Amino acid sequence: MTSAQSMKAAEQQGKRGKKRRREKKKADREEERGTKGKGTTLSDAIRTQTNYSRNVIYRAGWSRAFSRAGERQEEMYASQFDVGSASLFSGGGFMPSQATQTPDSCFPKSRGVQGVLPFTVKQISEAYHSNDEKSNFVVDGVDAANVVRLLGLVMNKTERVTDVSFALDDGTGRIDVNRWVNETSDTNEMAIIQNGMYITVNGSLKGFQGKRHVVAFSVRPVTDFNYITLHFLECIHVHLDNTRPKVNVPVGTVVTPTNNDVKRYQTPVLNQFSTHSGIGGSESNIYKLVLDVFQEPASLAREHGLHVDEIVQRLGLPMDKIKDAIEYHVDIGNIYSTIDENHYKSACNG
C-alpha cells in the first residue's frame, strides 16, 4: 500500500467514525425529543408528537437541500458502509421525506430516502419483501429498508466477540436484533442492556434467506415508560400518514418543499377520502369548512384553540355535524384537543 493510499484509507476511517458519531448524535436527539413526551394526558402526548412531526417536516425540507450536496458523498460511502448510508442525509425523522431523484412525484411512496420509521414487529412481519437483490421491505406502501425504530423487551441476549444479538419482543411479535460491536463505546452501550429490559432500537431491516432481522445502530434502555405509549402512538400515526390518500400537487407549481409537506396536513383530500370512507359530498364539505376555521390565522394564534360552540356559531351548522367533523380531523391528526374535550387547535404551524 502506498502512503497516499494508506492516507486515504485513514481518512475514510476517520469519516466513518465521524459518521457513526453523527448518527449517534442524531439518534440521541431523537431520543431526547421522544422522552420529552411525558404528557400527563393523552392529548399532551399527541401534542408532543405533533410538534415532533412538525420538527421533522422542517428538517425534511432542509435535508432535501442538503442531500443534493450530499449525493456525491453518499455514493462514496455507499460502497463501504451500506448500512443506512442514505439515511444519514435524510434528516432522520420518521416522516417520509422527499427524494431528490423523484421530481415527478411529490410524495414518493415506495422509492427514495426515508427517515427513521417507528413500526411494530407485527407490521414488519407483514412487510412485503421482494426477493430481488435490493431486498427492500415495504410497509404501507413505504420503503422501510433504511432505518426502523422498534421498542420492546430484550430476550435471550447473547454476547460474542464481534457482536451482541438478542430477540426483541414488543408484544406484537418477536424479532432478532444484531448489534455489531467495533468500539469500546459500542461495547459499553451493549453491556448495560439486560434481558427483560425495555429498549428502543434504531436499526436497519435485513432479510436473508427468508429470515428477517434488524441490524441495530443504537440500542438504548427506556428510562421513561411513557415512551412505550408514545412509540405505539407514533406507529399508529405513521401508519395513518402513510396510508392516507395523498394530495397531488401539480409539478412545476412554485411551492417550496417545506410548504409541500405542511400542505399535507392542511388540505384534506376531499374527493379521494369520500370514496374511501363512503361519505357524501356534503359531509366532506363540512369537514373542509370546519378545518378552514381552525386554519385561520386568528385561530392558530390562540393558545387553547377554538371552542366547539364557536365553530357552531361561525358556521351555523348543527352541533352533531360539527362534532363529527372535529372527530374526523382529530383522528386524522389535523387538529387536537387542548385544555378540555371542547377546545381544539390545528396541528399546523401557528
Added chain:
Amino acid sequence: MMRMDTSSPAVFVNAEILKMYLGRRVRAVIQVMRNDAGVIVGQSTDGNQITVKGAQAFPPAHFVEVIGIADGSQSIRAEICTDFGESFDMTAYNGLCQLANGKFKNLFL
C-alpha cells in the same frame, strides 16, 4: 427459517378489554393498591380493578406493567412484570389500549 414470531402477541388491555381475551396473552398497566399474599390488587388504566397472580410484591402506588395470561375476567396470571415507577400517564395508555383494540388492531394483532 423464519426468525420472527407473531404467534402469541400480548394484547394491550385495560380491565374492560381484558374480559374479551380470556385465556390469551395480554399486557396491562396497573397502579398497585395492595399486595395480598402473592396477589397484587391494582387499578387498571380505565379505573377498574385487576388482580395479578404469580408476581412478586411491588410498592403501593407504583405503576406496574403486567404481561401474562388473562385467567379471569378481572385477573391476570403474570409472566413478566416491569416496575414503571411512581409516575406514568394512565390516560394516554388507556387511549392506546382502545386504539390498539379498535381501528388499528391490525398493527398489533
